[in-house]
Amino acid sequence: MPRPSRRQFLGMTATVPLAATGALTLGAGTAHAADSAYVMGYFTESPDMLAANYGLHLAVSTDGLNWTPLNQNNPVVTPTAGAGGLRDPFILRKQNGTFVVLATDLKGTDWTYNSQYIHVWDSTDLRSFTGYRRLKLHDMVTHSWAPEAYWDASRGQYGVIYSSVNSSGHNVIMVNYTGDFVTASAPQVFFDPGYDVIDGDLAIGVNGVNYLYYKRNSTLVGARSTSLNPGSFTPFSTPVSHGGTEAPTLVKSLTSGSTWYLWGDTWSPNGVFYAWQSNDLAAGTWTALDQKTYTQPLNSKHLTIHPITTTEYTNLLTKWGTPTWNRLKSYNFPARYVRHADYVGRIDPYAFDPYTDSLWKLVPGLADGAGVSFQSVSHPTRYLRHYSYAVRLDENDGTPAFAGDATFYRTAGLADSAWSSFRSYNNPTRYLRHTNYVLRIDPVSTATERQDATFRVGY
Structure with a gap:
């Protein structure tokens, strides 16, 4: 709680407590054996x-x-x-x-x-x-x-x-x-x-x-x-x-x-x-x-x-039940999460509003069900897709080109295999990554680029 102002002190009254029951000996911060x-x-x-x-x-x-x-x-x-x-x-x-x-x-x-x-x-x-x-x-x-x-x-x-x-x-x-x-x-x-x-x-x-x-x-x-x-x-x-x-x-x-x-x-x-x-x-x-x-x-x-x-x-x-959505945390900027802002894909420091801009449904890939597409929770008719290698949030126009641009293959994280990376469906030498906090797809070769292309999929 934030720091309060001073308050007037008055008298106190009491009621009589009852005795506790039970056999376990637990306290705050103490774990049960099981x-x-x-x-x-x-x-x-x-x-x-x-x-x-x-x-x-x-x-x-x-x-x-x-x-x-x-x-x-x-x-x-x-x-x-x-x-x-x-x-x-x-x-x-x-x-x-x-x-x-x-x-x-x-x-x-x-x-x-x-x-x-x-x-x-x-x-x-x-x-x-x-x-x-x-x-x-x-x-x-x-x-x-x-x-x-x-x-x-x-x-x-x-x-x-x-x-x-x-x-x-x-x-x-x-x-x-x-x-x-x-x-x-x-x-x-x-x-x-x-x-x-x-x-x-x-x-x-x-x-x-x-x-x-x-x-x-x-x-x-x-x-x-x-x-x-x-x-x-x-x-x-x-x-x-x-x-x-x-x-x-x-x-x-x-x-x-x-x-x-x-x-x-x-x-x-x-x-x-x-x-x-x-x-x-x-x-x-x-x-x-x-x-x-x-x-x-x-x-x-x-x-x-x-x-x-x-x-x-x-x-x-x-x-x-578990959430029907996910958040994506940046590996090398872990205070930042993938979001859209003015329909541009980027990573920004948590917390922010509208917070729903950082919520994604990882649905079967629009071009290949073995891949994934990122459907926006706040704009459910829009998906993350690349266009001239920049990543933005666009309406699904139903075309094969859009489906291909909006589909990625999830792989073990390039910087940490416990995390995830996302390889472009129609540009298979390029991965989803951030640069200057903005998302795009690029070839990845250096240690920094591998970190830029690694995300934690969680809540």
């Missing part, structure tokens, strides 16, 4: 807000780096109370193996809207959502931003942390305790280093230490504690950022025991995620990942990532 994939939750915005949607969106991944949006990148559930929208969703597997979803009660960007509540859903499998309600956290005239939850074994309850302004006059991380996410204890200050902090995210029980990452001055910073007691966390890490960065999310690799990823979100509506890697959380230092290695879901904002089983991964894909 987990082999990941689910992500998010909402959507874009630079001109054409993608603004404040319902819960889901995506899945097998590596935690490249994501498949579900339900055509449409929401799977939307709040009906409070502001009628959500931001900052969070997914937690509870002690009984089912899930709870929490989210900020806020639709859009009206930062003056104050809610003492957060949205809550229950779900057995993230395919259906029941028991929708709002959980009251405090009586202050301020917000309850970016809620997250964790299991506190010492208390036998869940802690719910969130960003709010207390009597100090700046944002701190608060905590309430609950056994059922229906009622909660009185709020306490969980973390207040003496300056404005928001967007807390926990990794619990890593070699006996708990880690709390948060946003401070548009950077992501970590604190740590050997307990989960309020007030016990001490800042320690080297800040990381890429421009104005917020919404830290810690993710443990399911395939490498020591590898952790830290995701961060730019706070503007552009909604660009960046990722860092560490092989030692205790060191508090992070290395930025090459953007070739990860791809965020289209227009996604303020993510939550939680491990899931192979069965849950498969069932989510079966329930919600």
Whole structure:
């Protein structure tokens, strides 16, 4: 969430929490023994807000780096109370193996809207959502931003942390305790280093230490504690950022025991995620990942990532389906995606509007079904084709010449065989590539040309 103004502090009231049940001992950032994939939750915005949607969106991944949006990148559930929208969703597997979803009660960007509540859903499998309600956290005239939850074994309850302004006059991380996410204890200050902090995210029980990452001055910073007691966390890490960065999310690799990823979100509506890697959380230092290695879901904002089983991964894909469109990421300019602008094919930095200009249906080749043609989602009667070797978006006139110009053979990537390259059907010595960010077809021989002609087909 963006940095807020100061709010007036009022008194707090409480209700009595219930005891937690279940046998598992999970916390935020902790994987279940059977987990082999990941689910992500998010909402959507874009630079001109054409993608603004404040319902819960889901995506899945097998590596935690490249994501498949579900339900055509449409929401799977939307709040009906409070502001009628959500931001900052969070997914937690509870002690009984089912899930709870929490989210900020806020639709859009009206930062003056104050809610003492957060949205809550229950779900057995993230395919259906029941028991929708709002959980009251405090009586202050301020917000309850970016809620997250964790299991506190010492208390036998869940802690719910969130960003709010207390009597100090700046944002701190608060905590309430609950056994059922229906009622909660009185709020306490969980973390207040003496300056404005928001967007807390926990990794619990890593070699006996708990880690709390948060946003401070548009950077992501970590604190740590050997307990989960309020007030016990001490800042320690080297800040990381890429421009104005917020919404830290810690993710443990399911395939490498020591590898952790830290995701961060730019706070503007552009909604660009960046990722860092560490092989030692205790060191508090992070290395930025090459953007070739990860791809965020289209227009996604303020993510939550939680491990899931192979069965849950498969069932989510079966329930919600994969997108009917693709995006093409440039290999040597991985911040850029293939799009059309004024009917010219080019690669431009994500994110942009209209975002649908970067969505393509890879259909059987118009001249040869063994090849592919790129049908525009935003202009479905138009296809990418070459004309005098320049690539543009033209109406399909039904002629054999157009069909040939608009057909390509997909091959292993010339710069990386895990990626893809596209050889022209009717100019078979030439490949689709970019030069000065504009698409064309050219013969390819040098290392740079091979990189220019290599793309990742994803979402």
